[in-house]
Amino acid sequence: xxxxxxxxxxxxxxxxxxxxxxxxxxxxxxxxxxxxxxxxxxxxxxxxxxxxxxxxxxxxxxxxxxxxxxxxxxxxxxxxxxxxxxxxxxxxxxxxxxxxxxxxxxxxxxxxxxxxxxxxxxxxxxxxxxxxxxxxxxxxxxxxxxxxxxxxxxxxxxxxxxxxxxxxxxxxxxxxxxxxxxxxxxxxxxxxxxxxxxxxxxxxxxxxxxxxxxxxxxxxxxxxxxxxxxxxxxxxxxxxxxxxxxxxxxxxxxxxxxxxxxxxxxxxxxxxxxxxxxxxxxxxxxxxxxxxxxxxxxxxxxxxxxxxxxxxxxxxxxxxxxxxxxxxxxxxxxxxxxxxxxxxxxxxxxxxxxxxxxxxxxxxxxxxxxxxxxxxxxxxxxxxxxxxxxxxxxxxxx
Ligand SMILES: [Zn+2]
Numbered sequence: 001x002x003x004x005x006x007x008x009x010x011x012x013x014x015x016x017x018x019x020x021x022x023x024x025x026x027x028x029x030x031x032x033x034x035x036x037x038x039x040x041x042x043x044x045x046x047x048x049x050x051x052x053x054x055x056x057x058x059x060x061x062x063x064x065x066x067x068x069x070x071x072x073x074x075x076x077x078x079x080x081x082x083x084x085x086x087x088x089x090x091x092x093x094x095x096x097x098x099x100x101x102x103x104x105x106x107x108x109x110x111x112x113x114x115x116x117x118x119x120x121x122x123x124x125x126x127x128x129x130x131x132x133x134x135x136x137x138x139x140x141x142x143x144x145x146x147x148x149x150x151x152x153x154x155x156x157x158x159x160x161x162x163x164x165x166x167x168x169x170x171x172x173x174x175x176x177x178x179x180x181x182x183x184x185x186x187x188x189x190x191x192x193x194x195x196x197x198x199x200x201x202x203x204x205x206x207x208x209x210x211x212x213x214x215x216x217x218x219x220x221x222x223x224x225x226x227x228x229x230x231x232x233x234x235x236x237x238x239x240x241x242x243x244x245x246x247x248x249x250x251x252x253x254x255x256x257x258x259x260x261x262x263x264x265x266x267x268x269x270x271x272x273x274x275x276x277x278x279x280x281x282x283x284x285x286x287x288x289x290x291x292x293x294x295x296x297x298x299x300x301x302x303x304x305x306x307x308x309x310x311x312x313x314x315x316x317x318x319x320x321x322x323x324x325x326x327x328x329x330x331x332x333x334x335x336x337x338x339x340x341x342x343x344x345x346x347x348x349x350x351x352x353x354x355x356x357x358x359x360x361x362x363x364x365x366x367x368x369x370x371x372x373x374x375x376x377x378x379x380x381x382x383x384x385x386x387x388x389x390x391x392x393x394x395x396x397x398x
Contacts, residue, residue, distance in 0.1 A: 015040040015342065015377045016059040017394075018051050021067035022358060024315050026322035026335045028280055031315040033336065038070060040342035043376035048336055061379075062398045065346055068371055068390065069358045072322040072334045073105025073343035074299045078202070078230060078258050078285025081107065081132075081148050082115050085141040089114045089289040098296040100142035101386040103345035105375045106333050108325075109136075109148035110202050110230060110287070111174020120180070122161060125151045130168045137169075143380035145343075147172065147331075152179035155186070159193045166197035175230050177204035177216040184223030191226050200330070201226035202256070205247070207237025210291060218243035222250060228283070228328065231258040235287045238265035248272040254328040257320075258287040259298035263305060270310045279316070283325040296386045300367050308365035315359055342377040345370060350388035 016039050023033040037054050039047040047054040056062075076099065082088055085096045096107070112118070112132045119125050133149025140146065151165065152174035173194055176187050191201045203226040204216050218239060221229055229247055232255045238244065244265055248255060255273055257266040273282050284306075286298035295301070299321050307317040326334025333341035347368040348358055355361025358368055369390025373381040383393050 012042055013060045013377055014058055015061050015063070015374070016056045017063045017065055017070060017344070018056065019067060020065040020070045022069035023048070023336060024069055024071035024318050025337070026072040026319055026326070028316065028319045028323060031313075031319050038336065038344070040377040043342055045336065045338050045340050045342050047338060059398065061396065063372070063394050064397050065394045066392045068346050068348040068392050068394055070336070070344050070346050071318050072336055073345050073373065073375060074103040074321045075106040075108070075325040075329070075331065075334055076104050076286050076299055077108050077228070077256055077283045077325045077329060078110045078287045079107045080111060080114050080287075080289060081109055081136060081146055082112055083135065084139060087114065087289040087294065088116055090293055092289065092294050094141070095289060095294040095296075096144050096146065097142035098294065098386060100144050100373055100381050101370065101384040102296040102298065102300055103347070103370050103373060104299055105144060105343040105345070105373065105380075106331060107144060107146045108285075108329055109146065109150040109172065109174070110285075111150045111152045111178055112148060113152060113174060113178050114289070120154050122154065122156050125154055126161060126165055129165060129170050133169050143375040143378070145375070150174035152176070153181040153187060153190050154179040155181055157190055162190070162193040162197050162199060166199055171199055173199055173201040175202050175204040176224055176226055177220070178213060182214055184220045187220070187224040191224055195227070200228070202228040202230040204230055204235065205232050206234030206239050209235050218246050221247055225251070226253065228254040228256050230256050231261045231285070231287050232269045233257050233261035233263070233266035235261055236292070238262035241265070241268055244269055245272050248276060248278070253281070254283050255281045256283050256285055257302065257306070258285045259295055259302050260287040260290045260292055266306070267310050270306055270312070274312070280324060280327070282320050283328050284321040297367060300387065304362050304365055304367055307362050313359065314362035317362065342374065344374040346372040346394045348390035348392045351391050
């Protein structure tokens with residue numbers, strides 16, 4: 001029996017956001033839009049344009065952006081959730097709600113591997129994946145959408161297991177290499193079965209993350225051929241430079257750069273992708289919670305790092321964390337365009353930043369100040385409690 005997703009609520013709210021000073025699309029091909037107004041009906045974007053050209057009548061909520069910038073809600077391509085808004089990794093409560101205050105509206109699980117007592121037998125790991133998918137679908141801390149239920153590969157899994165997982169609603173695998181399957185041949189076979197049934201895969205890249213995990217080198221990554229080369233800059237220990245460059249050159253899969261990786265290696269992967277004219281493959285994650293902690297501002301810090309030290313315009317860096325990740329992860333958020341998910345982050349340059357404006361401040365290495373976060377057309381957070389204070393802050397006017 002196929003699993004049917006619960007139907008979306010048919011709320012017909014109409015959200016109008018006007019007086020937007022800078023509209024960042026999330027689309028690498030056209031990162032800045034010539035528009036100042038966004039209209040959303042229910043949980044979808046209905047119109048984007050100049051205020052005089054779009055239908056703003058009948059708004060149930062109107063927001064004056066006060067000239068600040070609007071971008072798609074940020075996506076964290078690599079998190080390790082466990083249960084609700086608790087992480088045992090640093091024994092913290094409320095970590096997901098804290099990421100909301102860093103502009104993150106969507107998270108993708110790379111495996112619920114921190115679960116204490118995680119089952120490693122096949123029936124147990126399938127049950128846990130289905131449980132995690134259901135639980136995070138039903139419970140969204142702060143409104144953040146968490147795509148979870150990501151089983152890791154263990155020896156003994158057969159094709160029917162992937163068929164069964166897919167029919168049960170599982171759409172992603174946890175990082176290949178975190179379970180007992182650590183050889184390219186077996187991993188390639190299992191990733192191929194997963195792909196056949198529409199389940200996307202990610203592979204751990206680099207040295208072991210914690211005692212008990214192990215090295216995954218470029219040969220195993222290339223042989224496995226997972227959809228996403230997870231933390232190509234290591235998590236935290238990176239592969240040697242020639243191996244990172246070989247992964248960029250010899251694979252066509254997504255190149256994920258994470259906060260909990262080697263920053264120098266992240267910049268190398270970015271530069272190599274740019275030289276190959278394949279920036280569309282670069283996506284961003286935090287790989288958190290982890291040994292180095294919970295990082296509510298991790299995605300913003302990656303945007304600032306890659307822009308200030310990697311030499312890409314801030315509006316392009318923002319595309320890596322929005323439209324690029326949405327495309328690679330097959331999500332319908334991440335772009336400001338009619339029909340897409342109405343999830344936004346409104347930002348301005350931080351108070352007293354040396355930057356001339358928001359984009360210049362990011363290019364100078366500062367973090368932006370977040371003034372509001374909207375998920376599915378509803379305000380989830382106003383002035384962020386975590387970023388430096390934004391200079392101007394949007395206001396709900398009706
Ligand atoms: Zn990893």
